[in-house]
Amino acid sequence: MNQDSSSIGFMTGACGIHALSAAISIAMNNISDAKQSIQYLFKIAEGFNLSAMFESEVLYGFAGYMLSILFIMKHLPEYIYDINKAREILDKCFIILHNSSSNIVKFSFHDLKYIGAAHGLAGVLFTMLQIPLKKNSIYKEKIKESLDVMISYGKDGKYCRKVDDPSKIFQWCHGSPGIISTLLKASEVYGDEKYQQLAEEAIEETWKNGILTKGNNLCHGISGNSYVFFQMYQNTRNQKYLYYAYQFYQSSISKRIQVHSYASKSKGINLMEGLLGHGCFCLNIIEDPKDAFFPGYDNDIVYL
Ligand SMILES: [Zn+2]
Numbered sequence: 001m002n003q004d005s006s007s008i009g010f011m012t013g014a015c016g017i018h019a020l021s022a023a024i025s026i027a028m029n030n031i032s033d034a035k036q037s038i039q040y041l042f043k044i045a046e047g048f049n050l051s052a053m054f055e056s057e058v059l060y061g062f063a064g065y066m067l068s069i070l071f072i073m074k075h076l077p078e079y080i081y082d083i084n085k086a087r088e089i090l091d092k093c094f095i096i097l098h099n100s101s102s103n104i105v106k107f108s109f110h111d112l113k114y115i116g117a118a119h120g121l122a123g124v125l126f127t128m129l130q131i132p133l134k135k136n137s138i139y140k141e142k143i144k145e146s147l148d149v150m151i152s153y154g155k156d157g158k159y160c161r162k163v164d165d166p167s168k169i170f171q172w173c174h175g176s177p178g179i180i181s182t183l184l185k186a187s188e189v190y191g192d193e194k195y196q197q198l199a200e201e202a203i204e205e206t207w208k209n210g211i212l213t214k215g216n217n218l219c220h221g222i223s224g225n226s227y228v229f230f231q232m233y234q235n236t237r238n239q240k241y242l243y244y245a246y247q248f249y250q251s252s253i254s255k256r257i258q259v260h261s262y263a264s265k266s267k268g269i270n271l272m273e274g275l276l277g278h279g280c281f282c283l284n285i286i287e288d289p290k291d292a293f294f295p296g297y298d299n300d301i302v303y304l
Pocket of ligand 1: 118
């Protein structure tokens with residue numbers, strides 16, 4: 001297996017493969033393989049320090065690595081791995097990502113400051129907000145100012161793609177849909193109605209903006225946007241959001257969209273840009289939407 005630590009994101013590199021391998025090994029009752037996969041995963045963090053040359057973001061950076069750790073914390077029993085080690089690694093990543101002089105988390109990608117989920121601030125914050133927090137944790141206060149920065153780039157439910165770029169787009173990787181997930185998680189963690197209201201505004205804009213023309217994928221396609229409807233339904237139990245998700249699903253299985261998704265713009269079967277993400281969405285439509293979560297991103301660990 002490729003140990004190249006230049007790809008440290010769950011969605012794009014070896015870390016995601018190690019985390020998934022561990023979960024699959026446990027499902028097959030192969031404890032020694034599971035432990036070995038976790039050993040590989042933890043070992044990558046040994047090279048992390050404040051001057052480490054990795055991006056901050058979810059797709060390729062530290063936040064993506066944290067998602068791998070959160071993934072095993074969600075899916076693996078504690079006797080398989082050292083939970084204190086996992087927490088220690090999350091702490092280490094948090095310290096690297098939090099700029100103590102500005103009190104704002106790092107979120108540049110190739111020296112550009114994106115606001116959304118895949119490459120930007122919303123994704124880093126969403127990941128940090130999933131760290132199992134004790135009540136009144138110092139983390140919560142350290143993240144709050146960064147949430148205010150994220151919110152400052154939105155108006156009436158529409159969010160800028162990046163700092164110094166007023167263009168607004170509506171896809172999970174950039175723009176309002178990815179930001180909605182962070183707002184809803186913040187509402188859950190801080191119990192502040194403000195975040196819920198902002199998420200509701202952004203979700204109506206996402207619905208009004210309609211069907212994306214970049215296929216059915218999770219990253220910038222119909223399936224990714226649909227997951228925020230599930231998340232909002234879980235928060236509010238308002239059936240309207242299930243209706244939104246179902247309408248997007250209907251469009252996603254129309255012949256015209258299918259041809260567009262899997263022929264001209266095909267990215268194979270991978271999770272974020274390929275067939276697999278749409279498969280997950282279809283399963284969540286058929287099964288109970290109360291249990292739906294954005295694959296590889298929302299690890300929904302119960303707060304301690
Ligand atoms: Zn994308």
